[in-house]
Amino acid sequence: MDIGERDHDLRERARKVIPGGLWGHMNVNAFIPGYPQFFARGEGAELWDVDGRRFVDFMCSWGPNILGHHNPAVEDAAARQRSLGDAMNGPGAVLVELAELLVETLPFAEWALFQKNGGDATTACVTIARAGTGRRKILVARGAYHGAVPWCSPSLAGVTTEDRAHLIHYDYNDAESLKAAAEEAKGDLAGIICTAFLHDYGKDQALVDPEFARTAREICTREDAALIVDDVRAGFRLDLRGTWASVGVEADLSAYSKAVANGYALAVVAGNERFRAAARPGQVYTTGSFWYGAVSMAAAVATITTLRDEAAIAHMAAMGQRLRDGLGKLASENGLSVRQTGPAQMPMVLFDDDPDFAVGNAFCLGALKAGAYFHPRHNMFICAAHTPALIDRGLEAAAVGMKAAAQAREHRMAVA
Numbered sequence: 001m002d003i004g005e006r007d008h009d010l011r012e013r014a015r016k017v018i019p020g021g022l023w024g025h026m027n028v029n030a031f032i033p034g035y036p037q038f039f040a041r042g043e044g045a046e047l048w049d050v051d052g053r054r055f056v057d058f059m060c061s062w063g064p065n066i067l068g069h070h071n072p073a074v075e076d077a078a079a080r081q082r083s084l085g086d087a088m089n090g091p092g093a094v095l096v097e098l099a100e101l102l103v104e105t106l107p108f109a110e111w112a113l114f115q116k117n118g119g120d121a122t123t124a125c126v127t128i129a130r131a132g133t134g135r136r137k138i139l140v141a142r143g144a145y146h147g148a149v150p151w152c153s154p155s156l157a158g159v160t161t162e163d164r165a166h167l168i169h170y171d172y173n174d175a176e177s178l179k180a181a182a183e184e185a186k187g188d189l190a191g192i193i194c195t196a197f198l199h200d201y202g203k204d205q206a207l208v209d210p211e212f213a214r215t216a217r218e219i220c221t222r223e224d225a226a227l228i229v230d231d232v233r234a235g236f237r238l239d240l241r242g243t244w245a246s247v248g249v250e251a252d253l254s255a256y257s258k259a260v261a262n263g264y265a266l267a268v269v270a271g272n273e274r275f276r277a278a279a280r281p282g283q284v285y286t287t288g289s290f291w292y293g294a295v296s297m298a299a300a301v302a303t304i305t306t307l308r309d310e311a312a313i314a315h316m317a318a319m320g321q322r323l324r325d326g327l328g329k330l331a332s333e334n335g336l337s338v339r340q341t342g343p344a345q346m347p348m349v350l351f352d353d354d355p356d357f358a359v360g361n362a363f364c365l366g367a368l369k370a371g372a373y374f375h376p377r378h379n380m381f382i383c384a385a386h387t388p389a390l391i392d393r394g395l396e397a398a399a400v401g402m403k404a405a406a407q408a409r410e411h412r413m414a415v416a
């Protein structure tokens, strides 16, 4: 798809005043340069780019859009709070209301702290684990993403060896490698951090293996270390009780962000009694200029109660499955084999024999042209505003994308 005129102009201007035109993973040059970079508006599960083109959206703001843009319950709650005050000298009453709601909703949690981004929350979990145990080593899965700060950023630029000292790596879902890492940390183990399931960039997803989760729990209980579940990406989309509730394993500390306030900036650390003291003032110092903002907290209360009262998770699972079934059918009609992995509400679509993602990119660009926004190598997200009609419109666009993917595959075979 040709880049729109307005998008092109904004990119030119951005290139001069923003390094690389845009920081981070939302820079479309990092996945498909032909994608729109700038957006004008969102409504429900649809997006409009700055050139006025409309898309059925399957990225959902990379996770935060869980109830749909402009969900009335969330917007009413946010507007009510905004009319009273947002960033004040201290929090609003809604801080307590939200913490109570989280403690009621997450079975392992006895308390909560609030931040702004997922990386704030995962970093606070690691710091609280170290303060609470008086030890240093953190076990981290190879390739897992926990944020863009020095201890865990995927880039080593500007990062010192000391920033990464005391991390020991294991392989996700591999209990033996986790045990070996724990052995290496012996006597100095502060915690194990695990994403809610395996959702690494460009790879097939895998749900957490219950045996692996139990091993992580056993190690932390035996060593009196913190089991940290990083539920930033999956939280509130798969299970309101926390994603590991489905395998019956309780975290000591868990990080949330993305979907918790339906697009308003908020992150959460939830923890149990064992780590309450370490999270107190006088112990770990946690604060930020905007960490008391009341509007996002009001939005979070409305988001969580709406998710609960409207059985939104089951709806997202059903819509994700409808998409998955349709994509599978379209792929086979076009002689393509796709791997659709992970939970249906967080779709990951990878084509076989596509090491450079040329086939996946062709699929996405073809579908984009026909009005659907897919991602070729990051997991996608379904939201509660996806209706069967919208999924079907997405599938019509996907049909165009699959034809383009089949051509890209033929081209690959011809040059191979």
Ligand code: PMP
Residues within 6 Å of the ligand: 116, 117, 118, 119, 120, 122, 145, 146, 147, 148, 195, 230, 231, 232, 233, 257, 258
């Ligand atoms: N943990 C996980 C599992 C994530 O997916 C992300 C964001 N993609 C983060 C942490 C960091 O969150 P943020 O970008 O909000 O800092």
